[in-house]
Amino acid sequence: KAGVTQTPRYLIKTRGQQVTLSCSPISGHRSVSWYQQTPGQGLQFLFEYFSETQRNKGNFPGRFSGRQFSNSRSEMNVSTLELGDSALYLCASSLEGWGTGELFFGEGSRLTVL
Amino acid sequence: ELKVEQNPLFLSMQEGKNYTIYCNYSTTSDRLYWYRQDPGKSLESLFVLLSNGAVKQEGRLMASLDTKARLSTLHITAAVHDLSATYFCAVTTGNQFYFGTGTSLTVIP
Numbered sequence: 001k002a003g004v005t006q007t008p009r010y011l012i013k014t015r016g017q018q019v020t021l022s023c024s025p026i027s028g029h030r031s032v033s034w035y036q037q038t039p040g041q042g043l044q045f046l047f048e049y050f051s052e053t054q055r056n057k058g059n060f061p062g063r064f065s066g067r068q069f070s071n072s073r074s075e076m077n078v079s080t081l082e083l084g085d086s087a088l089y090l091c092a093s094s095l096e097g098w099g100t101g102e103l104f105f106g107e108g109s110r111l112t113v114l
Numbered sequence: 115e116l117k118v119e120q121n122p123l124f125l126s127m128q129e130g131k132n133y134t135i136y137c138n139y140s141t142t143s144d145r146l147y148w149y150r151q152d153p154g155k156s157l158e159s160l161f162v163l164l165s166n167g168a169v170k171q172e173g174r175l176m177a178s179l180d181t182k183a184r185l186s187t188l189h190i191t192a193a194v195h196d197l198s199a200t201y202f203c204a205v206t207t208g209n210q211f212y213f214g215t216g217t218s219l220t221v222i223p
Contacts (some may be wrong), residue, residue: 012170033211042214043202043204044213045210045212045218055209056211057209058210071183090156102162103159104154104159105149105157105159105178106156107156108156
């Protein structure tokens with residue numbers, strides 16, 4: 001059974017640019033959630049999508065957005081990149097979301113902003 | 115905002131010893147998770163604890179939950195080197211998901 005796939009794994013951008021990250025969940029999973037991990041702030045929840053609808057949202061500025069497609073694949077976008085956006089971005093998939101228990105995480109996309 | 119605190123933040127222990135990692139959270143939560151992260155890797159799910167008094171065990175790890183005390187523990191029995199990693203607890207409440215600060219565990223042969 002294929003796991004959660006995130007692309008790209010590594011990328012380098014400059015301030016002011018935008019970036020799009022992709023996440024393909026485990027087949028049959030309808031919930032995809034996104035997290036940011038930095039040395040200073042630790043792991044923080046960004047948002048959760050379920051059946052193409054944003055169901056939950058963390059405390060991040062509007063520069064961070066996402067969407068989910070009909071095949072459950074999800075993308076997140078960060079516009080007007082800042083140095084502080086450098087982080088490991090993790091996505092997780094689950095059958096029905098947090099309420100069902102287990103989340104399965106991808107390997108992450110490591111973003112460096114110069 | 116819910117706060118999740120873990121202690122200790124760093125733990126160095128000898129192989130064969132026992133130790134406990136603590137996870138305290140500040141308000142009522144729906145469920146509690148424990149994850150493991152190896153350096154440069156993603157998060158691996160260890161346990162999901164759903165109710166007061168829940169106890170789960172897998173190998174040398176055992177997790178418990180006391181919702182009245184707002185406390186979860188991750189107990190390590192007879193540690194081995196392969197358990198070296200960073201361990202995170204996380205809680206959900208309403209529509210938010212909060213991670214603890216993480217405990218970096220090093221098991222010394």
